[in-house]
Amino acid sequence: MTKRLVVATRNAHKVEEIRAILTDYEVCDLSVISDPPLVEETGTTFLANATLKALAISKLTDALVLSDDSGLEVDALGGDPGVFSSRYGGEDGNDALNNAKLLRELGEEANRRARFRCVIVLARSGESLADFSGAVEGWILRAAQEGEGGFGYDPLFVPDGHEESFARLGEEVKNTMSHRSRALDGVKGWLGENG
Numbered sequence: 001m002t003k004r005l006v007v008a009t010r011n012a013h014k015v016e017e018i019r020a021i022l023t024d025y026e027v028c029d030l031s032v033i034s035d036p037p038l039v040e041e042t043g044t045t046f047l048a049n050a051t052l053k054a055l056a057i058s059k060l061t062d063a064l065v066l067s068d069d070s071g072l073e074v075d076a077l078g079g080d081p082g083v084f085s086s087r088y089g090g091e092d093g094n095d096a097l098n099n100a101k102l103l104r105e106l107g108e109e110a111n112r113r114a115r116f117r118c119v120i121v122l123a124r125s126g127e128s129l130a131d132f133s134g135a136v137e138g139w140i141l142r143a144a145q146e147g148e149g150g151f152g153y154d155p156l157f158v159p160d161g162h163e164e165s166f167a168r169l170g171e172e173v174k175n176t177m178s179h180r181s182r183a184l185d186g187v188k189g190w191l192g193e194n195g
Contacts, residue, residue, distance in 0.1 A: 003024075003025050003026065003064070003191070003195065004025070004026045004028060004063045004064070005018075005022065005025050005026065005027050005028065005063065005064050005065070005066050006028050006029075006030070006032060006033065006057065006061055006063045006064070006065050006066070007027060007028065007029055007030070007065075007066050007067070007068070008030065008039070008053040008054055008056070008057040008058075008065050008066065008067035008068075009029075009030070009053070009067070009068060010030060010038075011086075011093070012029070013151040013152070014068060014180075015027065015029045017171070017175065017178075017180055018066065018068070018180070018184065020171065020175055021175055021180070021181050021184045022184060022187070022188065025191070027066075028063070030057070032061070032063075033057065033060050033061055034060075036057060036060065037056060039052055039053045039056045039057070040052075041053070041069065041083065043069075043083065044083065045083065045119075046069040046070060046071065046083060046117060046118070046119035046133075047069070047119045047121070047131060047133075049069035049083060050067045050068060050069040050119045050120060050121040050131070051067070051121050051123075051128055051131070053067040053069070053121075054066070054067035054121040054122065054123035054128060055123055055126055055127075055128060057123075058123035058124050058125060058126055058127070059125065059126040062124075062125070063124075064122060064123075064124050064129075065122070065123045065124065066120060066121075066122055066187065067120065067121045067122075067123070068118060068119070068120050068180065068183070069083070069118075069119055070085070070116065070117060070118035070119065070179060070180060071083060071084070071085030071086070071116070071117060072085050072102075072114055072115075072116055072117075072152075072153045072157065073114060073115050073116075073117055074102070074106065074112075074113075074114040074140060075111055075113040075114065076106060076109045076111045076112065076113070077105055077106070080105070081098070081102065085098070085152070085153070086098070086152075088101055088102065089101040095151060095152055095153075098152070098153065099144060099153060099155065099156055102140065102153065102156065103142070103143070103156070106140060112139045112140040112141075112142075113137070113138075113139055114137075114138060114139060114140050114157065115135050115136060115137045115138065115179070116135065116136050116138075116153075116157065116178065116179040116180075117133070117134075117135045117179055118133065118134050118135070118178075118179040118180045118182070118183040119131060119132070119133045119183065120132045120133075120180075120183045120184065120186070120187055122187065122190065129194075130186075130190050130194075132183045132184075132185075132186030132187055132190070133182075133183055133186075134178075134179045134180065134181065134182025134183035134184070134185070134186070135179050135182065136159050136160075136177055136178055136179045136182065137159070137160045138157050138158050138159040138160050138162075139157075139158055139160075140156050140157060140158075141155075141156050141157075141158060141165060144156055144165075144167075145158075145164060145165035145167060145168050146165075146167055146168070147164070147165060147166075147167035147168030147169065147170060148167075148168075148170055149166075149167055149169070149170040149171040149174065150165070150166045150167035150168075150169075150170075150171070150174065154166035154167040154174070155167040155168075159177060166178070
């Protein structure tokens with residue numbers, strides 16, 4: 001029997017990425033919940049935001065809920081955009097605005113070190129069960145390097161050990177090393193032990 005996981009996000013790209021990695025599970029988006037609430041990310045950390053979403057959605061279903069909060073941390077910007085990554089450019093989820101603001105803020109800065117960070121929380125029936133984190137180090141390009149895959153800041157981020165952006169490397173390669181895949185490795189281990 002396939003285990004069902006409900007992903008507490010409206011971001012279809014995240015759901016697809018999680019589905020591609022957790023292939024042994026039925027990964028569902030919020031459409032399986034009648035009229036799911038829009039949970040405001042009022043936390044100051046990725047863990048706080050992931051927990052807010054996981055607990056709120058887990059009260060509406062008997063299924064295990066997986067919530068992810070993730071973002072880009074740029075050293076020269078003091079860790080920004082951080083928890084504000086999806087709305088850094090002003091409009092939630094507008095990748096073009098977010099990327100444009102990031103490039104403006106960095107300008108000609110020589111230190112372009114950055115990392116993607118992800119925190120995942122599992123919850124059921126309003127109770128947090130476990131949390132996992134993952135990160136991938138890299139650097140920010142001076143201009144977007146578009147490709148066939150990726151979303152968000154992927155066209156600007158080059159992971160250490162590579163010369164191409166996450167967008168150009170493609171989903172298959174990205175899913176072997178991304179911040180989300182590293183956090184999901186912990187999820188897989190937990191699910192293997194706890195069902």
